[in-house]
Ligand SMILES: Cc1ncc(C[n+]2csc(CCOP(=O)(O)OP(=O)(O)O)c2C)c(N)n1
């Protein structure tokens with residue numbers, strides 16, 4: 001029976017791993033991820049979850065163990081944050097290159113130095129090019145639903161790539177919300193047992209990932225790009241089917257709010273996307289036609305959807321909880337790149353906000369929108385990258 | 393104890409592999425499969441064996457092989473072992489096969505973790521005493537005095553004692569071997585296969601390319617390593633230290649050949665002075681006093 005649980009996003013991630021019938025979990029603790037793997041340890045030790053739990057000695061080993069287990073034919077799960085994710089970097093490339101559908105929860109946390117345990121997206125976004133799908137969640141229910149969806153998408157033979165399901169530390173990780181845990185039979189019906197793309201099998205031996213000469217390497221890379229394109233088509237389909245079965249749907253790649261007639265579109269990710277909806281409601285009362293495009297899937301990037309929005313809006317204001325030093329926020333860059341081929345382009349303004357966990361409320365977002373609106377009226381973006389609420 | 397005749401005829405290291413002529417590790421690999429058969433899943437990190445396989449779409453290995461990141465053999469093997477347990481495949485042996493660099497240096501963390509978790513697998517370090525794959529740089533297992541490309545005047549530090557480090561994890565089985573004593577190696581592998589938990593075998597594998605001797609001399613060099621006592625063959629089973637037959641009688645110092653015979657056959661030791669050689673001889677003699685003491689103990693770890 002489906003039931004409502006009031007719990008933190010981290011614990012909910014544990015519930016989702018259990019519901020997905022994960023068979024091997026390998027993980028290493030780091031704040032604010034820790035309670036994800038504690039919850040799973042509890043499930044495994046009390047026999048509620050039939051899985052092997054490998055208490056590895058580092059995040060690098062966590063990912064390597066998931067790689068080994070997935071290659072040996074079972075569904076795997078891990079979770080990490082920030083420095084743990086950075087330590088995994090090398091193994092992330094290996095997982096996608098080996099086409100293993102590992103699902104990992106990333107509890108977003110800022111990178112040091114200086115130490116910070118509070119959230120921004122620089123940890124996961126700097127893994128942008130590792131060949132992993134990247135989902136960003138806005139609330140605890142979405143965390144649960146996205147983990148289930150992610151397995152279905154990753155294990156589709158048209159994809160066979162790993163996925164990160166990202167949620168912001170503390171804002172979600174330690175915040176209690178009511179979440180519907182769907183009926184296990186229905187989840188089983190939606191998510192069939194793991195079927196690997198290739199497997200380590202003594203009856204049919206393969207040498208996996210041996211040396212590849214320049215004659216062949218590019219083809220392997222091309223296949224990953226192709227899989228990303230396939231995922232782009234599949235994600236909205238899976239999300240729609242999920243919505244029909246379970247009543248929760250997230251707009252596929254991009255969640256759009258009040259975008260139909262919007263002249264200004266606020267484009268952001270994660271919980272700032274949820275907060276921006278409140279800002280938009282208030283701004284609309286003041287007569288400003290503003291909408292929100294919450295990028296739910298950052299890889300593959302929803303280029304086509306951004307173009308559609310760009311054809312109708314006069315301006316897109318991106319808010320990044322991230323900075324690519326020496327350039328701008330990734331979201332700003334990606335949006336600009338997406339619309340480049342259009343003849344009639346909207347203006348794009350980039351805002352950097354909320355680094356290291358600085359609070360970004362709907363009020364902050366209203367101010368951002370008002371600043372952008374002034375530029376919209378003037379027909380020019382006065383400052384390409386604005387650091388919001390910066391102490392000077 | 394098996395005899396040569398009892399070894400299976402099947403070859404699971406196929407012809408056409410890409411090792412250098414006279415490569416010690418490839419002899420050890422061939423013996424590995426003779427000993428364990430083909431119900432084996434191999435994990436291989438970056439090392440000479442990455443090349444020995446041959447390039448995609450070809451392979452010289454007739455068993456499933458997962459190539460892995462340089463430092464992650466122990467962890468990947470843990471994942472495979474866990475998956476096999478979940479799938480109920482109890483008759484498949486997981487083998488980590490890594491060079492000395494991937495074992496004593498960069499891979500020690502993952503290996504130590506796997507051992508502490510009592511992961512059910514055999515880990516084999518094939519020790520050519522240098523980083524072969526990247527062109528013969530020094531490793532933590534390179535012996536004192538040896539030339540490598542990063543110790544052009546000879547290494548100034550001693551070799552890391554990895555088998556003892558592994559024994560200190562209190563795993564059920566640790567052994568040393570050398571392919572110049574094939575039956576000793578095969579017996580140790582077969583014994584390891586029957587034991588549950590983490591098994592560690594450290595195999596000294598002469599490397600003509602790195603040690604700079606004629607490719608026809610690999611077996612002879614390995615024999616000399618054992619006969620001079622610079623490489624002792626032993627087992628540590630549940631903490632009990634026992635010298636293996638080829639080494640056993642060398643407790644008697646007069647039975648050991650002088651290390652000079654071993655050292656002077658290899659160009660990597662060419663620049664050693666008489667004083668260096670004497671120092672190495674002294675260390676070897678001290679090691680043997682230590683082995684003698686260990687032999688008399690009920691448990692050394
Ligand atoms: C993280 C990382 N650092 C460096 C390398 C480059 N590398 C590949 S193999 C190797 C040396 C391997 O030496 P060893 O483990 O002794 O095995 P051998 O090549 O001698 O068989 C190095 C340094 C790598 N693959 N990964």
Ligand code: SF4
Nearest residue numbers: 412415440524599601
């Ligand atoms: S360098 Fe040495 S260990 Fe490596 S393949 Fe050549 S002979 Fe074998």
